[in-house]
Every structure is written in structure tokens, then in C-alpha cells.
Amino acid sequence: MTMQVTDGGRAQPTPVPVQADGGSNLPAIYQRLGRDALRDALKKMHLIRLFEEGAEKAYMRGLIHGTMHLSIGQEASAVGTCMPLSDADYITSTHRGHGHCIAKGADVGRMFAEFFGKETGYCHGRGGSMHIADVAKGNLGANGIVGGGIPIAVGAALSAKRRKTTQVVVSFFGDGANNEGAFHEALNMASVWKLPVVFVCENNRYGMSTSTERSTAVANVADRAVAYAMPGVIVDGNDFAAVAQASFDAVDRARRGEGPTLIESKTYRIRGHSRSDRNRYRTKEEIEEWRGRDPIVAFEKELLDLGLLTRDESEAVRAEAEREIEAAINFAAESPAPPLKDLTRFVYSN
């Protein structure tokens, strides 16, 4: 687990080594989560990967139009972050938001239906990949505007506090968003008002083609937390346990009324920015190096090594995810399209 706190204002809890079933050291976060939650997390990571691979194939076959932004390689970041959240907690997501949606509990059938532009989709075919949402599960939506969801998350946190709930809001965004004014304005307000919100920057090293080195004056996005008097935490985004631990710490802190945290989850997108990307700004070697740090492979191996999962169970989890994806694609393909007469439905409430 790699983790550091950049502002020195907050002590890092040390994982307590305990004897696991298999006799190995079990990270504290795994003890807290328990076997069932860990297997569910692994299944969600498989679902995200298989969903995106399935969406990519469907795009190639012309079943999906427009574009999409795949998060392959970032699954641990999405699932680990959502571990402390219940359906009552909110997230705001990004254009690269399929993983967040699944991690927050979405049904992959309704997600595929949305991608296929069908009436049964989460947004009744009006939003597509870039606006996928699942309000019942607390996902307030992906966003086509870089940084657009960050102030909205702060507003949801203001609402949670004002309505005297214990809800927490997680705002996902990428490294590109950390140079938008909305990021800075939102973090400042969240800190001034001590709101229950966690800012999760999934730093995958490139805002489209421009690297953080070329775009961002600080070495780490988390360094910017200092300016807004909140803890800034750097975490290996491909390490499920590290992400989950950081998220629990930040969410617990938010629920205690101690205010926001900025987590920088350092990760990598294996695919290009979108369908138009020709990967001219990075090397094949770099992509291959990160392919070797696949978060799903690493998590699965860890669970096997710790004796929290058997080979048979691991295969069963993956097979279950594959069946769900297949059923989801069939559901989407067979679903009806929205009636053309309903073009302007949903613009206004009445």
C-alpha cells in the first residue's frame, strides 16, 4: 500500500497485521470489509472491465453511436472509492464514468440500454455514455463538462448538511479538471462551510493528450489541498486496498462533520481518451508497463494469496459477471427505442 498525506495535518492509520484464515497478514481495511464485500468488489471490477469491453465491441459493430471514454485500468479506483458509500450517499461522475456508475450499484442492463439509446436506459436514451446516471443509487450523473460536477457535489453536500442527514458526497473528476476554475471555487467553498464531501481526482496522467507535467504547476494534484486547508491524500489508484482505505478515512471524516478531503488516486487509462485517440502523445512501452499493473489481476492475486478467495470462487465470480454482461446486452438490444414524438419530453417537468 502506498499512501502519503501531503499537508501533514492528519495522521495516517497504520494497518494492523492480524492473522487471516490462511495465516497471512490481512490489511485492516480487508478486516473491516469482510469476505463478502471483497468478493462483491472483485465482481464489480470484472463487471466494469467486461462492460467496457462489451461496449467497445458494440461500438465497432455499429450498435452504439457517438463516442465513449473507457476507464479500462482504473477499476480499482472506482470500486475502492465507493466501498464506504451506501445508496443514500451521492456521487458526481465524469465523462469517464462507467466504472463509477457500476461501483455505485447500477444495473448493467439499464446501462447498456442507455448506450444503445433505448427507452429502458437509465436516461431513457437521452443521455448516453456521457450523462449516465442512476439517481436511485445516489449517482447524480456523469458530466460532459470537465469539472462540471465538482460544484454540484458541493451543493449536494450543502443540502445533506442543511437537511441534517449523514449523507456524504463523493465527487469524481480527472487530472484535467484540476485546472478548471470550478475545481478551485468548489474546494474552497466546501472547506469554508465544512461540508461532507470527498474530492477524488483520478489522475490518469493525461487530460486528453496533455500530460499533467505539461499542464499542472504542482507535482501532485493533492498538493493543491493545502490551498483549501483540507487533507490531501495521494494513493496508488491501482491498489484496491489503498484506495478503499483512503476513501473510508475521508468518508468517516466527512460523516463526523470535519469537512472535505482531496484524494488523488494515481492511475492510468489503458485505452485512448476516446474513440478518436491515436495515442500520439505516449509510448507503447508506457502503455505496456501499465498493462502489467492491471488492478483487477493484482486484486484477485491478493485475495487468493490472503486466502480470502479460492481459485474456484475466483472463476465463479468472473463467470457470474460474464453472464450478467451477456444478459445485459441482450436486454439492451431487445429494448424499444424512445418514440420520436417524445423528442421534447423531459425538457420541463410540466
Place this chain on the structure above:
Amino acid sequence: MDAAVRELSYAQAIQEAMAIAMEADENVILMGEDIGVYGGAFQVTGDLVHRFGEDRVMDTPISELGGAGVAVGAALTGLKPIFEFQFSDFATLAMEQIVNQAAKIRYMLGGEVSVPLVMRFPAGSGTGAAAQHSQSLEAWLAHVPGLKVVQPSTPYDVKGLLLAAIADPDPVMIFEHKLLYKMKGPVPEGSYTVPIGKAEIRRQGSHVTIVATAIMVHRALEAAIELAKDGIEAEVIDLRSLRPMDTGTIIESVKKTGKLICVYEGVKTLGIGAEISAAIAESEAFDYLDAPILRLGGAECPIPYNPDLEKTAVPQVDTILAAARSLLAGRL
């Protein structure tokens, strides 16, 4: 018994509407720059912070984009925020949240959510504040499906339209002309609404229809009194709502008068007047026209500082008078 009717200023009427809504629903909150102990740049929120506390009358940092986004997020999740821009010009800093988020979230999410948000915009020229504090940008926002845009011209209407806006499940933008804030008029006590999307005929007339917005309604009414002395009876329509726009009332009036003048403060080209003119050109009222349609709007320049230049930049009573007289010359 009818509610007692008092004389209130336009600003007092807004404040009263907000207080009524806040008393009735604790999820109604006010957000904006210096709206707390300062009372707002135009003293619209006044002492509300003492009555409802800082948690409900929230001073925001000078962060229009972030603040607007916070209001959107709060509206999505159970609150009913009323967000005050200190000047409507500052909406340019928040266009992302207004246009891409507030207006579209309901549609993008297939009707699974709504955004019950009210935004208030002190607008218009006449205060000597020059180009960045005097604009009339209402047509910008009226171009966006998903928003509702109103422009009340009287204390009665601003209270009723604001209460209608707060009750509305969708985002409503209220443009308040700064010169109207001190204007007094009869306002009933208690709660009432003025429907969004309905124009009001302020003066009946048979010779020419004048459609006006905000402060221009009062200038048009003043011009109509002068015109009556020449035997010209102008019908003055207060548009009140830009989106949705009550074209039906205008069409019926033009069918009666055969002549149309549009008066508005926003820049003349590609503005509200073009939309009203097109609505007439596309309707059965076209066949009733017996003179060209005239548009009187803001000049093709930023609002200048010099007071005489500033007055010249937007329609005044004399501008309306001259236009109506030339339009009607030889046509009565």
C-alpha cells in the same frame, strides 16, 4: 376578505416573496454575494439574515461559477435555492452551470430529476455603472430550452412571479431591472402567484401594439399618454415572460391594431424583438399588418459611462414617441 393591499417598492416586494417562501418551506435558502448583513448590493435581501440566520441567507465567496454550481447541486438534492447574482453581468462567469447543467440535467437524465432553482439577476442600464454592470443579457438565457425566463415590471408582478418561480420544479431566471427596485406599487399581503408565460395588457388601444419588457413597459406607457394627445391609441403589452413566451396575446393585439413596435433594452439585433417579429410574421396576424414592424432596442455598443451617451444607448420615452409617430404618419 381580500388580503390587505399596501404600497411596496419592487425590492420590498421581492424580499416579501422570499420571506413568505422561507416561512413556508425550510428547504428554501438564499445564496449570493453580500446578501447577509450587507443586505445585498441593492438591499433586496435586507434584514432577512437576522430573521432566518446565516445558514439560510448564505453569503458566498466571490465565486459565481462555483456558487451557481452549488445551487444546482443543492436543488438536485432537496433544497430550493434562490441564487442572487450581484449584477446580471456576472452570470457570464456562471454560464457553464446555468446553460450546461441547470438547464439540461433533467433532460439528459431522462426526467429522473428536476432542478427547482431560482436565479435572480439585477439587470439593465441607467445607473452610471458602465459596460460591465449594465447589460441586459436576458435573451441569452431565453435561448436555452430547460430554463424559464421572466422579466417582471411591477412590484405586484415581481412578488407573484417570484413565488411562482419558487413553486416551479424547473430552473427559473428572474431579470430585475435595477431602475425598478425603488419603484412603488400596490402589493397584496400574503402569498399569491403570477403565472409564468403570460403577458399582460397594460393599456388598451386600437392603433398600434407596443410590446415592451421591464423598464420599457413604463416608458411605453408614458409614451402612450403623449400619443393619446395626438389621437393615437397605443395598446401596451408587458411581455413579462420571455420563455415561455405568450405570443397568443401579441398576435391577437396585432390583429386588432395592424401595427407592432417592440421595445426592449437588450441589444437590438438577434434579440427579443426579432423573436416577437418572427412570431407575428409566422402567424395569421401577418395578414393584418399594414405597416412594417419596428424594433427599438439597445444600441450596437457596450453601455457607456457618460450619462447622455448612456441614455442614448437604450430606448427612452422620446424614442418610442418618435417611432410611433413616424410609423403612424398617414396611416391612421
